[in-house]
Amino acid sequence: MEDSDPIPNQWDDACLVAALLSLSPRHCKGVAIRGRHGPVRDAWLHLLDDLCGKSTKLRRLPAHASEQRILGGLDLAATLKAGFPVADRGILADANGDLLVATMAERMNARLAAQIGQALDNGKLIAEREGLRLKSSARFGLVVLDESLDDEPPPSDALLEPLAFRIGLEDIPPNALDNPNYTADCLVAARERLPRVFTTDQVIEALCAASLRLGISSVRACTLAANVATVHAALKGRTETSQQDAEAALRLVLVPRATQWPQDEVPEEQEPEPPEPSEAPDNRGENSDDPPDLQELTDILVEAAKAILPRDLLTKVAMQKSIRARAAAAGRSGVGRSKAPRGRRAGTRPGQLTSGQRLNIVETLRAAAPWQTVRRRMNEGQGANGQRIEIRPDDIRIQKFHHPTESTIIFLVDASGSAAAQRLGEAKGAAELLLADCYVRRDQVALIAFRGKSAELVLPPTKSLVRAKRALTGLAGGGGTPLADALHMGGSLAQDQRKRGRSPILVLLTDGQANIAKDGTQGRAQASADALSIARALRAQGIQSLLLDISPRPRAAAAELATALDAHLELLPYADAQSVSNLVRREAASANSGL
């Protein structure tokens, strides 16, 4: 490690990525850039454009470009003018040999993202659209601009996974943008050198070993890392990959994908928890019987990874996972709801015009236009007027809509013990406050109270304020805490709501202390074990939850439950209806922001 270079700063690495990508988009596939629009990003894109020279162009791929525009289709105006089918090739096919810059990629629809990812993978595009079969080479590099905020879902994996690089430009001060050492001219020489660069077995093996120890499951990441090492060697004027190339590949390709702190390879010492980085054992000299070079290189790589891995890696990985799970769950529940004629316009589909559907006139005319000659000919001799435009049922195009998911807020209220009366009162108040403005948000509210031996659905999901008030009056409190049963009931209700196309949010008002087990028996240990296992199952289903700890003093049990549920935990020793309803509203808003 002594002789390796100091860790380059972020801007240097960003410049290196630009150089590698413009050197060979075929090997690197592309880069995902986190960071909002600003001088740093502009400077980087400028640099990339300069390095690409005249041979490769940067083309924009707007997030809201239509499927037709991206994949290609029938160019109707040209077709009608020419009298034979003329294809509009679409952005992907046009970008063959170039670099595509996808702006606001986190907003891109999952299906389109998947198709772009497939084209990137296959290097060609096959589209079957509107009477045409379009087959074209689509060898392009992709620059994904990710402007998502911390708690928003990042761009689809379909876009990110095939790309070699991920860089963040957020933390780079705009005044530190030195001129990089790369020019378009030096890349020309490197590009010529590239086909002759030999990727050594040692570098491949060390990168693969490092990928395993960093917990990277994708084998494609290894292939990309090996590619990048090769391109890096060409850039640095070598004809064979070396340790420096492997280090660059590790830093640029593997480390951003790491999901665990590097495990040390000594099997008897395997620790499930990441060891403190300071006490990382240095036992390199001891196992000198192993093939020295490979082992050594792997260790060098892993040590290098440790130096640059973010300290809060595990938290970050867990957070990303839960954001993704929620996005997927939301996407799933969104299926089948696009029929309602409100929300944002989201493409058209063929279909019958029934009540409640909206006709898209332009698309319908587009569908009918090419067939007018045939139809006129059919109608000749039947005395029909040849001047009219003939529209057949097949031509009808229905407008599809996409609108944000409607939430069902399910309160799980701990009605046991002494604080029951107050808690219930505040939950009731919060439910009523939420319902009071639900006609705007189209939310529904349900309430499950748990006390004694079991949980009870006091208020089934409703929008009706009157009904809620009636159901919530005269709720009694006291007795044991059947938390497991309550979670079970809440989970089933949440699943049921999901099937109805709504997105459920569980709001728990409890101190997390269970004392009645799933089967109704008493006992603290079993009860809390049951509750936690159900909570984990709920998390696995990606059900969003919010835990409001309303005990006077915060307890470990609540924190433990929140972790198992992956819930936001809020301490509310003096819960009042207004603050509960504000918190719930914020939670619901964060659930919808990703859509």
Place this chain on the structure above:
Amino acid sequence: MSSPVFPFSAIIGQDEVCRALMAVAVDQSIGGILIFGDRGTGKSTAVRALAGLLPPIQVVRGCRFNSDPESHNEGTSPKKPIEVEKIPTPVVDLPLGATEDRIVGALDLEAALTRGEKVLEVGLLARANRGFLYIDEVNLLEDHLVDLLLDVAASGENVIEREGLSVRHPARFVLIGSGNPEEGELRPQLLDRFGLAVDVKTPTDLDTRVKIVKLRDAYERNPQSFVQEWKGKDAARRRKITRGRKLLAEMHVPDQIIRSAAALCAALGTDGLRGELTLIRTARALAAIDGKAEVGMKHLREAAPHALRHRLRRDPLDETDSGTRVARAVEEHLGC
């Protein structure tokens, strides 16, 4: 210009998927295969490679629906002898952005525009007849297209009604889907159409990883010569499929195997008979690939996770994934 597909036999570390694909190639009545797994596990590589492995089929020359000469007696005049030709088994890609007219079939746009004629242009379903229809990222397919596929897959027949033309043609194909369940789940109706569901895991041992990366690198550097190198091994796999198809007709399934399969399905509470039937068929096909004359317990054990995993009733609060549940039941009922 386009580079040849990655050879099937050069895919390593994905034995389960490759065996399952071969089983379906041996016995198409197993009915479809769903490949689920993370990105970057080479799901679509395996399917595309299968296309290069399938033995050719005999069709009526020039038939747009790939009709089988053996059963081709309707519609043609009996005097005219049928001409036969061999074509590669169709493996048709259904791209996600495909429009309905391209899938079902419609009028030929060019003929309509230039000559004002009504000429039928068949869709992807006709091209896939007697072959395979592949949908990558099947969980992202639009709902109305899923409905259409379900309908055709159930009836084995496609109806094209356009501009006053009405054509009915056979559309029997094996559906292959791949996707990542984390990005949206499949509707149960579609899930049920797949005979097998295979969960792809990414290889976690170093040697396999290194081999995969090296093979990929060799292929990227020179696809033509790489494919040439693996030609022999691919041919051996192809022979296994051809031989398997022959063995299948004579395959003996011992009573004990059938009883065990029934016990397993009962224990797991799978819905309907389809699971049991698929389980036996898959075990038979696996035995045939191995060149056996009789189905063994080993084949049943191998087939069980793929044939049953996606047919379990889901308990929303059970943490264990369905693969583990099947594995547990296999352990219990089929022994080791």
